[in-house]
Amino acid sequence: MRNQAGISDSVIRRLPRYYRFLDDLRSSGVTRISSRELAARMGLTASQIRQDLNCFGEFGQQGYGYQVEQLKTEIGKILGLDSLKKAILIGVGNLGRAVTQHIRFETRGFQLIGLFDQKESLTGQVIRSLPVRHISGLDEFCRENRPEVAVLCIPREAAEPLAAQLIALGVKGFWNFSHSDLALRFPGAAVENVHFGDSLMTLSYQLTNLP
């Protein structure tokens, strides 16, 4: 793996999609694929695939193509999926509960180790074999268990102060479902936003301007 740093965002955002397609190919018994064939399946150009991969190393073989399984593994390593990072989730409302039950953290590089909510009535409830803890125990839990990531399923107003608290406790990244632009406030942290509202408005635009 070369050139760990300075990879453009466009490239990085394509990696999970490569990973998904390669895993599909593997499941359906394909062991080898050329950039041309993969590009056709994914709706990309062969050039782009080769350029993207060359940011990280040489994974193919001239005249042959790529080993599906091997390439999948390599991209998994690039994405860091081989080391599970400890994560906690905060805000066990409708959304937080769905995320806890629905997302397969382990195959995406994470291990969910704690759930928190400020609502006392939820404390002790068990979701996916994890007990909901009261938010007042957050500091102690973090000092003991050292989570690297927090999944924020909380209202916008709560996000910023909580993020500051978590960073002080050693949290380095956020999977942010709240309606706030955390990245602007905490430039040192890794922030990945899931902005449902933005996504839905983009769909509205597309529908409004359908050819």
Next chain:
Amino acid sequence: MRNQAGISDSVIRRLPRYYRFLDDLRSSGVTRISSRELAARMGLTASQIRQDLNCFGEFGQQGYGYQVEQLKTEIGKILGLDSLKKAILIGVGNLGRAVTQHIRFETRGFQLIGLFDQKESLTGQVIRSLPVRHISGLDEFCRENRPEVAVLCIPREAAEPLAAQLIALGVKGFWNFSHSDLALRFPGAAVENVHFGDSLMTLSYQLTNLP
């Protein structure tokens, strides 16, 4: 509004964010703002904001800046938020239930008018004042109510045949939470993906390559 067609994806994806920031400014009583000031708040350049807006028309005033409320309204119109498009949701599992309860469709240009699931045990259950219907009634419901959009909260395998069925029933767009690349199969439809797995893997990459 000029130049309805041919706006680049990069511009379109920034519109919801402009809309959000302008709405915040409005809520906090700001009535006027310059591209320079807005850029500083959003972490963009003033040039970019002016370029983006000029894809659609002239919304500012030289020497003065932009009226916050007016610009917000204009961007809302560009996004098509002023006409509510009828939507149905399919798949009332953890995720579908959370989406139904959590998302404010009305402020994003949509009106949720029906919920469907194949599980008979869910039929009749009411979520947010909408009854869950059995999937067998989908055709009839669509012919009567003409939804334009379907929110797909179903497993990957189910997505493609269902999308084909829905398109035949007049559905023109999908908010796609399933793990499938619908856009490739249905190039005529508007598809907006919410790929949680991809998002989480991107976060994993960021954490793995933190400076």
Next chain:
DNA sequence: TAGATTGTTAATCGATTAACAATC
């Protein structure tokens, strides 16, 4: 070997930034 396909360099295309005349 001949054919195929990579890794990589060069060319093109598009998006962002800078500059500035127009004008409120």
Next chain:
DNA sequence: TAGATTGTTAATCGATTAACAATC
């Protein structure tokens, strides 16, 4: 009017595509 800020054109930067020598 003078100062400010837009709308818009020109310059730059980065990302995508094309081309091709290297090589399996």
